[in-house]
Amino acid sequence: MTLDRSPLVGDYDANGFSDIFWYGPGVDASDEVWWGTDGGNFEVEDDSVRGFYRPAIGDFNGDDADDVLWYAPGDEDDQKERVWWGTPGKRTFDSTGIYERQVSGSYVPVVGDFDGDCCMDILWLGSAEDGEDPTDVVWLGGSDLTFSDESTWGKTPQLMPGYAPLVGNFDGDCCDDVFFLGPGRRADVQWWGSGNDGFVRIAGPALNAGQRLSDTAPVTGNFIGRGNRAEILWVRRPN
Ligand SMILES: [Ca+2]
Ligand SMILES: [Ca+2]
Ligand SMILES: [Ca+2]
Ligand SMILES: [Ca+2]
Numbered sequence: 001m002t003l004d005r006s007p008l009v010g011d012y013d014a015n016g017f018s019d020i021f022w023y024g025p026g027v028d029a030s031d032e033v034w035w036g037t038d039g040g041n042f043e044v045e046d047d048s049v050r051g052f053y054r055p056a057i058g059d060f061n062g063d064d065a066d067d068v069l070w071y072a073p074g075d076e077d078d079q080k081e082r083v084w085w086g087t088p089g090k091r092t093f094d095s096t097g098i099y100e101r102q103v104s105g106s107y108v109p110v111v112g113d114f115d116g117d118c119c120m121d122i123l124w125l126g127s128a129e130d131g132e133d134p135t136d137v138v139w140l141g142g143s144d145l146t147f148s149d150e151s152t153w154g155k156t157p158q159l160m161p162g163y164a165p166l167v168g169n170f171d172g173d174c175c176d177d178v179f180f181l182g183p184g185r186r187a188d189v190q191w192w193g194s195g196n197d198g199f200v201r202i203a204g205p206a207l208n209a210g211q212r213l214s215d216t217a218p219v220t221g222n223f224i225g226r227g228n229r230a231e232i233l234w235v236r237r238p239n
Helices: none
Strands: 006-010 019-023 031-037 041-047 056-058 067-070 081-086 093-101 107-112 121-126 138-141 147-149 164-168 177-181 188-193 199-204 216-221 231-236
Touching: 006 056, 006 067, 019 041, 056 107, 107 164, 107 177, 164 216, 164 231
Parallel strands: none
Antiparallel strands: 006 019, 019 031, 031 041, 056 067, 067 081, 081 093, 107 121, 121 138, 138 147, 164 177, 177 188, 188 199, 216 231
8 A cells, every 4th residue: 555545435335334445646546445344344446547636525416325526626628527426235336327527627626415405515616726716616416416506506705715614514404514714713604504595604703713723623523412413623633
């Protein structure tokens, strides 16, 4: 195992055990999928992904098997965006139904179920690199192995420098929300998922600003057991 490969964790065969896709960027790098089995063991298979991608993981068609979005940043026409679909009960990706589409520009793909239909969606956040004016959109995942553009959700603002998106269902309704935490004591911006109407956007004072130390990082999860409401935990970085 060489260290230039990134671990992409998901349950791609929906067997209840996490799998690891070791992706090596580039044409020549080899890839491996470690399929999780009972008892903490893996069955290893070679795979091959040719190209430079910024991948993102989610169950975009709602069949419980995680899927892989292969997003190629930039304007090169020879690298289309692709989605590989995990297959419930099989240690393989569905090669017949690969979703292909061209995305031009530089984005950060943010994954969550923003409309609450159990299919994960992709929020394409533009970055302010090179003075670009990217037209950001939300792709809503569908059970038919396609995505629909949600143009009525409006254009999303460019990702503000220093702000990092955190995804979680912070109010426990059916929709994932996105919090953009400002650096230091800068104001936070909260996007609340609200079904088919898009996001309700609220700017407010920095959450927990007094405890935001430079050596802490926010992570989301269910740490104290409040039902399905996600929490933000500021964890101290290890020395
Ligand atoms: Ca699995
Ligand atoms: Ca899936
Ligand atoms: Ca959805
Ligand atoms: Ca929510």
